[in-house]
Structures are given as C-alpha cells and as structure tokens.
Amino acid sequence: MFQPSGVYAAMLTPFDKNGRVNIPVVTKMVDFFVQKGVDGIFPVSNVGEFIQISEGDKRDFVDAVIRTAGGRVRVTPGISSPNPRQSIEFGKYCLQAGADAVVVSAPYYFKYPPEMVESFLISVARGLDLPVILYNIPLYANEISMDSLGRLLQIDNIVALKESSGSLANLQNILNLAHAMNRDFRLMVGWEEMLLAALTVGAHGCMVASGGILPELMTAIQHLYHTNQFIQAARIQRLVAKATEEMRKVFFPYGYKLGMQSRGFDMGPFAIDIPAPFALQMVAQHRKIEAIVSEVLHEAQVEIQQMDAITGSQADGNTIL
Numbered sequence: 001m002f003q004p005s006g007v008y009a010a011m012l013t014p015f016d017k018n019g020r021v022n023i024p025v026v027t028k029m030v031d032f033f034v035q036k037g038v039d040g041i042f043p044v045s046n047v048g049e050f051i052q053i054s055e056g057d058k059r060d061f062v063d064a065v066i067r068t069a070g071g072r073v074r075v076t077p078g079i080s081s082p083n084p085r086q087s088i089e090f091g092k093y094c095l096q097a098g099a100d101a102v103v104v105s106a107p108y109y110f111k112y113p114p115e116m117v118e119s120f121l122i123s124v125a126r127g128l129d130l131p132v133i134l135y136n137i138p139l140y141a142n143e144i145s146m147d148s149l150g151r152l153l154q155i156d157n158i159v160a161l162k163e164s165s166g167s168l169a170n171l172q173n174i175l176n177l178a179h180a181m182n183r184d185f186r187l188m189v190g191w192e193e194m195l196l197a198a199l200t201v202g203a204h205g206c207m208v209a210s211g212g213i214l215p216e217l218m219t220a221i222q223h224l225y226h227t228n229q230f231i232q233a234a235r236i237q238r239l240v241a242k243a244t245e246e247m248r249k250v251f252f253p254y255g256y257k258l259g260m261q262s263r264g265f266d267m268g269p270f271a272i273d274i275p276a277p278f279a280l281q282m283v284a285q286h287r288k289i290e291a292i293v294s295e296v297l298h299e300a301q302v303e304i305q306q307m308d309a310i311t312g313s314q315a316d317g318n319t320i321l
Contacts, residue, residue, distance in 0.1 A: 088124055
C-alpha cells in the first residue's frame with residue numbers, strides 16, 4: 001500500500017476574480033512543482049483555504065492537479081470536513097479521480113472529546129478503500145491524542161500522519177508508538193522550519209507550503225540529510241526559516257500566498273475582502289516578501305554550487321535556479 005515520503009507541496013489555492021479556483025494557474029503550479037523535484041502534491045489543503053472552496057471547485061481542483069501531474073508525482077488531496085459523511089464522499093471521488101491517498105484532519109470548529117475525534121477518523125478510514133493520511137493540526141482542528149493514535153494505527157489503510165503541532169517531542173512520541181506496535185507507518189512533518197530536525201529523529205519527510213513556495217530549498221534539505229551533509233542541510237534549513245519568518249508577519253495564509261506570488265504565480269484576490277488601508281500595508285509587505293524570497297534563493301544557490309552532490313543533480317530538477 002502506498003506510503004508518502006520526501007517533500008510534498010501543501011498547495012496554496014489561486015482564485016480568479018469571481019472567487020473560483022483558477023485552474024490555468026493550478027496547472028502551471030503543478031508543472032513548477034514537478035520541475036523542481038517535489039515528491040508529491042497536497043491540494044485542498046489547510047494553507048490552501050479549503051474551507052473557502054465549494055465542493056464542485058474542490059473536485060475540479062483535484063481533477064486538474066491529477067491530470068497535470070500525470071503520474072509524475074504522487075497526489076494526496078485533503079478531504080477534511082466537519083462530518084465524516086462529507087469526507088467519505090469526497091474521498092471516494094478522489095479515489096475515482098486517481099489520487100494516491102487522501103489527507104484528513106480531525107473535525108474542526110466544535111470542540112469534541114477525544115473519543116468522538118477518534119470515532120470520526122475511524123469512520124472516515126473504514127469508509128474508504130484507499131490509503132489515508134491523518135492530519136494532526138491542533139491550532140485549527142481537534143487534536144488527535146496519543147491514546148487515540150495507538151488505536152487508529154490498528155486500521156490497515158491509515159498509512160501516515162502529517163504532524164503539525166510544532167512539537168519535536170510529539171514527533172518522537174509518535175515514532176516510538178509506531179515502533180512499539182511494530183507498525184510500518186510514515187510520519188510527515190507539517191512545519192517547514194522543522195524538516196531537518198524531524199528527519200534526524202526518524203520522520204520520513206514533510207507536507208508544507210514551502211514545499212511549493214521554496215521547493216528547491218526543501219528538496220535540498222532532504223537530499224543533503226540523506227547524503228550525510230548535515231552542516232550544509234542546516235544552512236539551507238535556516239534560509240527557509242528566514243523566508244517563512246517574513247511570510248508569517250502577514251495573517252495566515254495570505255503571507256504564504258504572497259510568497260507564492262513572488263515565484264511568479266497570480267494567486268488572485270483573497271477570499272475575504274481586505275479593507276483599503278490594510279491593503280496598502282499589504283503592498284509594502286509583499287515587496288518585503290519578494291525581496292526575502294529572492295535573497296534566500298540566491299544564498300542557497302551560492303551554497304549549493306559548492307556541493308558536488310547537488311550540482312550533479314540537474315537532470316532530475318533538484319537544482320536551484
């Protein structure tokens with residue numbers, strides 16, 4: 001059964017002037033991700049404002065990503081929703097569309113006891129005939145407890161967890177749990193600033209917005225770690241943090257959208273109207289993000305040109321341009 005590993009782009013969503021998903025821009029983004037050497041794409045994501053996308057647009061979005069990817073990378077759409085029936089219905093659509101797996105968080109908005117969170121995720125996993133990646137993001141949804149995770153790991157088609165608590169201790173506890181259960185289970189970190197640290201404790205990769213905004217840097221960290229070039233990997237990791245620090249100065253997820261726009265993609269209007277005075281401030285902040293993205297890409301290029309292991313990988317698209 002498929003299991004994720006490597007660098008996955010948690011895909012931001014470009015909107016057109018009518019608030020619909022901008023499919024032509026989606027296809028350009030997918031080609032960009034593939035050319036930059038990512039291992040997978042996670043559309044209909046949290047950072048991709050899935051709560052702002054209609055059910056019909058979600059389907060068109062997934063179809064466009066899978067069609068454009070054309071089997072070149074894995075595609076794992078998000079199916080999170082407030083109720084399991086809706087997640088199962090969309091998950092079945094993703095299966096028919098050709099998705100490799102689906103990503104589902106615990107229910108959001110209302111706070112539920114752990115037993116109800118666990119029941120929700122069990123229902124979704126058992127209602128689908130494809131691999132399921134759990135998504136722990138306690139900032140926006142109910143947390144998946146360690147006790148619940150131990151029982152969820154007994155379900156065969158739950159193959160991985162995207163861990164976005166920001167806690168290195170959580171990562172280690174999850175890996176210890178999987179090891180104690182003798183379970184072949186993949187752990188993908190959800191904070192780009194933690195990729196190198198996560199790899200050192202045994203994680204298998206990341207599913208993050210910077211996998212799409214700065215794919216060259218994220219794939220470089222992964223490659224450098226696996227070729228035992230830890231000092232160089234740490235330098236690139238710090239460059240990622242330098243960029244995301246600037247993006248985080250803008251409300252989530254718009255700072256990241258400005259980062260993606262800095263790579264040449266028209267991300268369109270924000271889903272909620274921005275007051276005029278605040279919009280003027282955003283113009284100035286966009287310039288700062290453009291500058292920092294350009295700066296870190298240049299610094300990383302200089303760094304990587306000194307590494308034979310990376311400069312020799314032009315053929316597979318993993319070099320920084």
